[in-house]
Amino acid sequence: MTTSYDWEAFKASLGGIRCHDEVNYLAARSRDYFWYSPILNEQLDGIIGDLLVVPQSVEDVIAVAAAVARYKIPLTLRGGGTGNYGQCVPLEGGVIMDLTRLDKVLEITAGHVKVQAGARISRLDDAARETGQELLMYPSTRQMATIGGFIAGGSGGIGSLRHGMLRDPGNVTYLKVVTVEPTPRLIELTGDEIQKVQHAYGTNGIVVEVGLALTKATDWIHTAALFDGYGQALRFAASAQEDGLDCYLLTAVERRFSPYYTKFGKLFPADRDAVFAMVAPDEMLRFQAKAEEMGGRISFAKTKSEIRAAGLQPAYECGWNHTTLQALKVDKGWTYLQVAYPPAFDPELVERQMARYGDEIFWHHEMARMGGRIQIFALPLVRYRGKDQIYRLIAELEDTDGCTIFDPHVVTIEDGGMKEIDTAQIEFKKLADPYGLMNPGKTRGWTADMARVD
Numbered sequence: 001m002t003t004s005y006d007w008e009a010f011k012a013s014l015g016g017i018r019c020h021d022e023v024n025y026l027a028a029r030s031r032d033y034f035w036y037s038p039i040l041n042e043q044l045d046g047i048i049g050d051l052l053v054v055p056q057s058v059e060d061v062i063a064v065a066a067a068v069a070r071y072k073i074p075l076t077l078r079g080g081g082t083g084n085y086g087q088c089v090p091l092e093g094g095v096i097m098d099l100t101r102l103d104k105v106l107e108i109t110a111g112h113v114k115v116q117a118g119a120r121i122s123r124l125d126d127a128a129r130e131t132g133q134e135l136l137m138y139p140s141t142r143q144m145a146t147i148g149g150f151i152a153g154g155s156g157g158i159g160s161l162r163h164g165m166l167r168d169p170g171n172v173t174y175l176k177v178v179t180v181e182p183t184p185r186l187i188e189l190t191g192d193e194i195q196k197v198q199h200a201y202g203t204n205g206i207v208v209e210v211g212l213a214l215t216k217a218t219d220w221i222h223t224a225a226l227f228d229g230y231g232q233a234l235r236f237a238a239s240a241q242e243d244g245l246d247c248y249l250l251t252a253v254e255r256r257f258s259p260y261y262t263k264f265g266k267l268f269p270a271d272r273d274a275v276f277a278m279v280a281p282d283e284m285l286r287f288q289a290k291a292e293e294m295g296g297r298i299s300f301a302k303t304k305s306e307i308r309a310a311g312l313q314p315a316y317e318c319g320w321n322h323t324t325l326q327a328l329k330v331d332k333g334w335t336y337l338q339v340a341y342p343p344a345f346d347p348e349l350v351e352r353q354m355a356r357y358g359d360e361i362f363w364h365h366e367m368a369r370m371g372g373r374i375q376i377f378a379l380p381l382v383r384y385r386g387k388d389q390i391y392r393l394i395a396e397l398e399d400t401d402g403c404t405i406f407d408p409h410v411v412t413i414e415d416g417g418m419k420e421i422d423t424a425q426i427e428f429k430k431l432a433d434p435y436g437l438m439n440p441g442k443t444r445g446w447t448a449d450m451a452r453v454d
């Protein structure tokens, strides 16, 4: 244990709140999916926290927040631990707080849900479905990720094609945040104020409750269309989006991924490029007609229960960062990048990139929407040849091709997706985490001199 903290006094002040200090337990709860990046793996592997606490209620969270503030112990929050950038790694040790017991769905009304932050997204979406509604979006880690972790660490995902990214107005409606002070306060945020905490990696307040917009549920058809050429597949996906086909997911995956999609066999053969999709049932005929018109054919089309019964993965586990996971399960020599294409999307640019990089990069593209406009992303697999090669590649994709890279090989918010310090988030941190205890090292916007001294 990091000896500079008064652990005995800290534990005593927690009353009966569940704690663990067994090394195996701590090691498992100090990690996330940073190992996708060999660069982060080298930097973060082996770092572990000192004590895991598992609150069962908001009152317990408040007690932990008060105690870490009193004893000035670093605090790292953890939901499902599925982040990709070491977001959950306690760089300075200290307390890890597992929030997954805060899992109550508090209220579902027409068009809205209020839920505790530690609820698993799958449970939340299933609860919404019981009322004939569904979430606007979820990450492909729907099964394991929590809604609080998605808001603090994620950006968008399945559903973003239809509803935009998490940060687009109206998607997240409400957050209740516990401050980290000797006498913690509860702060409620609505409307644009939510941006103060959203995607802040748990550096500026403990989110305990979340309000989200819901939409009418659709029994999406999980399907794939196959094409003889990735350019064709990509043009079909882009054109289906432009035509407004009602889809929840449109993911183009090139044929070289086929050996990694082991469950699909002939449904995703090695000589065809695929578009995995979730399509509204009453749009399926139009989807099929369009695919055929553009030289493709439907490989399969099943409801979610039929997909499960057939032993296949749902389409949402065939896209976003699950493509990387499928590949890494088979071949550890890969890593990846996150690429945003400049509008208007030009499939010829992708074809040039494919020719330029050959077997060094395998491509996969996501049709999405951001700020009300179409936005195409890629999460390509990159054959890892060292850090210098990764940064040469990033520079080339940005300077030559006009793409924007959200670097997944760094731990700070700013070096990754956000690119610059969000001063509103830092101002909020001064209120919600005045001693700078939360997830230290994850924001470049906070410096030691900003911490309150008392």
Ligand SMILES: Cc1cc2nc3c(=O)[nH]c(=O)nc-3n(C[C@H](O)[C@H](O)[C@H](O)COP(=O)(O)OP(=O)(O)OC[C@H]3O[C@@H](n4cnc5c(N)ncnc54)[C@H](O)[C@@H]3O)c2cc1C
Pocket (backbone or CB within 6 Å): 032, 033, 076, 077, 078, 079, 080, 081, 082, 083, 084, 087, 088, 099, 117, 118, 138, 139, 140, 141, 144, 145, 146, 147, 148, 149, 150, 151, 152, 153, 154, 155, 156, 157, 158, 200, 201, 202, 203, 205, 206, 207, 208, 320, 321, 322, 325, 439
């Ligand atoms: C295979 C795979 C696919 C993925 N696909 C997507 C995708 O489609 N879209 C996407 O956006 N992301 C994706 N991700 C990243 C990640 O799964 C999501 O962002 C997920 O929502 C994180 O949720 P979590 O509960 O696991 O968060 P965690 O990993 O536990 O935490 C993420 C961050 O949030 C903080 N945090 C957790 N709970 C709270 C809280 N209550 N209050 C304040 N801060 C908190 C943590 O400290 C950490 O910094 C993917 C990752 C993998 C491995």
